[in-house]
Amino acid sequence: MSEADKSIRFDHQIIIKWVEKGARVLDLGCGDGVLLELLIKNRGCHGTGVEIDEKAIYRCMEKGLTVSHIDIDTGLADYSNKRFDYVILNESLQEVLQPRTVILEALRVGKKVIVGIPNFCHVRARLQIFFQGRVPVTKKLPYEWYDTPNLRFLSLKDFRYFCKNNGINILDEVGISGSKRVGFRLNLFAHTGLYLLEK
């Protein structure tokens, strides 16, 4: 890995590896467009972002990206079937109103879907619930119950069950803690789970 690559967020590094060169990518909840820009520069991808925050739209445009100012929950219906090679939902799924619909829609418009979720059953969270009797607030889950943007609280295990019940194939799963890959007991030690999906 080159020096330049090391400055790239670890989850982004995994995603960049998963996405094939020249692929057409839709990034749902693309934020400032950092990942999309990386995919375009490093992998020659053709990318479109979807983002609800107006300020983030300006920053995406500054990067020369194509970006749509819409809600993920309603915005996918416009795209034709298998329009994209990859649809990315990195750290955005837990904030949508209808995650099941969104994932199924993502699998309709994309050949493969990449999902990144925070693990609400990380060992630290479990300990806080058990010993303190409080809903966990950790470095990776920094929000109090009253100000969290997260609408959905799930573990990696929950997500695997969800995929199984909805006929979604998990092609790859990576658990991340900090900037390292977690080797075992992902549902206990991973802060984040990254999934490569196909239906």
Next chain:
Amino acid sequence: MHIVETQYYTFAGPPQELKLKSGVSLGPITLAYETYGTLNKDKSNAIMVFHSLTGDAHAAFYHKGEEKPGWWDTMIGPGKGFDTDKYFVICVNVLGGCRGSTGPASINPKTGKPFGLSFPFVTIDDMVAAQKHLVDHLGIKKFLCVAGGSMGGLQALIWATRYPDYVESVIAIATNTRHTAQQIALHEVARQAIMGDPDWQGGDYYGKSIPARGLALARMIGHITYMSDKSMDEKFGRKLIAKERLGYDFSHDFEVENYLKYRSGNFVQRFDANSYLYISKSLDYFDLSSDGKLTDVFAKAGAHFLVISFTSDWLYPSYQSKEMVRALKANDLDVSDIEINSSYGHDAFLVEVEGQTKLISHFLARMQKGAAHV
């Protein structure tokens, strides 16, 4: 200070008249236009901007001896959104207008008198068809971008669907793909105001007294629709005009009343009432999907799109822009869109300069690089 002069191009002299959508032929036609910046050698840096209902070809810079610049000078110029150091920008007064292009106030060569209501009906399509003659005359084969707000956006959309090979990209601001009942209704009230003025005289008022009261009323209605409840309240509130208390008569009490009177008074001096009738009607006739589904209409387009709308715009509400975006996406077109949070209503497209400058300059830079990501 950059000085610009309006130029004129005349074409469609008999027997090569322009056949209008109504079936009637019109010619010769003169179009007034202005250009800003320099057309490069391979003519690849041209951008066409279109004006709205009451605009004209004077989009930027200054006319000699005048104190006010063109209507979109905040966006067009060196280092601005449409950077004239990089791009060659053209703006044409529409066919049917009254600011140098052929319209109802022009002299009918057959009678030697102003057309008045004998001027044929023009549509947005016809305006664009006329512009195409000028573009061919200038030798431009492809625009880097066609851009406009409000009625200007409609013209850009016609260019993108009717002459797709001429259009690399489109910036459509506060616009829509078909005029709705509310928009038609508001225009009809304005038209009735003009036609109800005894001075209108069936449109044959040239050289006599003009229907100033009717046109002023039409403009007042227009102004209200360009603002929002919030922007009016912020600008005027219930402030009284140089009085301590209400007058308890029908003289003007409120600043907003004065504002409407002042703005419409200015307008009457520079705009022809018949042009207002013709152009507003051309807007009402506008329906991009009249020949089929909107998604099919855009199937012909190949351009990259930037669609901008504003939260408080109730004349061209952002849901209409979103409908357009959906149809564009359904055709797998490259489309960026944003709904800018603004309280300025429809006027936002002229007022919200900072955000639009960012969006437009970066979008155009990408178009010029030819780096289309989608």
